[in-house]
Amino acid sequence: MEYQVIIPAAGSGKRMGAGRNKLFIEVAGRPVILHTLDVFASDLYCKKIILAIQPNDESQFRNILAGHPGNGKIAYVYGGDERQHSVYNGLKAAGGQIILVHDGARPFIRQHTISRLVQAAHDNGAAIAAVPVKDTIKRADRNQVVETVDRSGLWQIQTPQAFRLPILMSAHEQAKEQGYVGTDEASLVEKAGQPVMIIESDYDNIKLTTPEDLYFAEAILAKRRNLG
Numbered sequence: 001m002e003y004q005v006i007i008p009a010a011g012s013g014k015r016m017g018a019g020r021n022k023l024f025i026e027v028a029g030r031p032v033i034l035h036t037l038d039v040f041a042s043d044l045y046c047k048k049i050i051l052a053i054q055p056n057d058e059s060q061f062r063n064i065l066a067g068h069p070g071n072g073k074i075a076y077v078y079g080g081d082e083r084q085h086s087v088y089n090g091l092k093a094a095g096g097q098i099i100l101v102h103d104g105a106r107p108f109i110r111q112h113t114i115s116r117l118v119q120a121a122h123d124n125g126a127a128i129a130a131v132p133v134k135d136t137i138k139r140a141d142r143n144q145v146v147e148t149v150d151r152s153g154l155w156q157i158q159t160p161q162a163f164r165l166p167i168l169m170s171a172h173e174q175a176k177e178q179g180y181v182g183t184d185e186a187s188l189v190e191k192a193g194q195p196v197m198i199i200e201s202d203y204d205n206i207k208l209t210t211p212e213d214l215y216f217a218e219a220i221l222a223k224r225r226n227l228g
């Protein structure tokens with residue numbers, strides 16, 4: 001089933017502390033963004049990649065992506081101050097029935113997860129990648145525990161997040177009218193009253209956020225090379 005994907009890539013990487021867009025950092029000798037785009041480039045059902053970037057990163061992105069197999073599918077839009085604004089700018093360039101949003105900082109997404117998300121979004125309207133929480137979660141007030149959260153129903157949410165395009169567009173427009181900023185697309189869609197399905201992903205689908213994540217990234221790629 002055909003789909004388009006928005007890749008938010010306009011962040012500043014403050015928590016990474018690299019002093020530049022973390023998607024330009026090399027892992028196994030290649031910039032993070034190339035790893036992220038690989039699966040969408042090779043997926044014949046992926047008809048368009050909408051890359052949301054900062055204007056001052058444009059020449060570097062274009063140079064890095066010039067030789068990538070997915071380059072012919074890429075449309076560039078400028079991002080905004082918040083991730084949500086970057087995604088909304090991407091939505092305005094999107095078409096077709098199914099739209100995915102996938103963090104540029106998540107380079108290890110698998111094809112079979114994407115395929116399941118696309119089908120679930122077609123069937124149900126909205127579907128997101130997630131893995132069960134492994135740690136005990138507690139709520140604290142000024143570092144003092146006030147509540148232990150029942151872990152049985154908790155999921156660690158990832159991207160891709162997949163939607164029928166009108167559902168996501170409407171949710172973003174409602175959030176804009178209400179001045180609501182969420183940390184993922186699903187929170188906007190939930191707020192609009194649309195059920196959201198969870199599709200179990202895998203623990204390799206990490207978001208490269210802090211420097212430690214780069215060690216994990218090298219290990220994930222080494223594992224995949226060894227598995228062939």
Ligand SMILES: Nc1ccn([C@@H]2O[C@H](COP(=O)(O)OP(=O)(O)OP(=O)(O)O)[C@@H](O)[C@H]2O)c(=O)n1
Pocket residue numbers: 007008009010011012013014015016022052079080081082083084086087103104105106207208209
């Ligand atoms: N205004 C923004 C903020 C983030 N992103 C993108 O959204 C993804 C997930 O965001 P995050 O990991 O938080 O990236 P940064 O915002 O760059 O990180 P930080 O919060 O540490 O600055 C990243 O691919 C990032 O480039 C974006 O397109 N536009």
Ligand SMILES: C[C@](O)(CO)[C@H](O)COP(=O)(O)O
Pocket residue numbers: 083103157158159183184185207
């Ligand atoms: C969308 C997301 O990756 C789901 O876990 C996450 O909310 C992004 O958060 P960030 O702070 O913008 O990286």
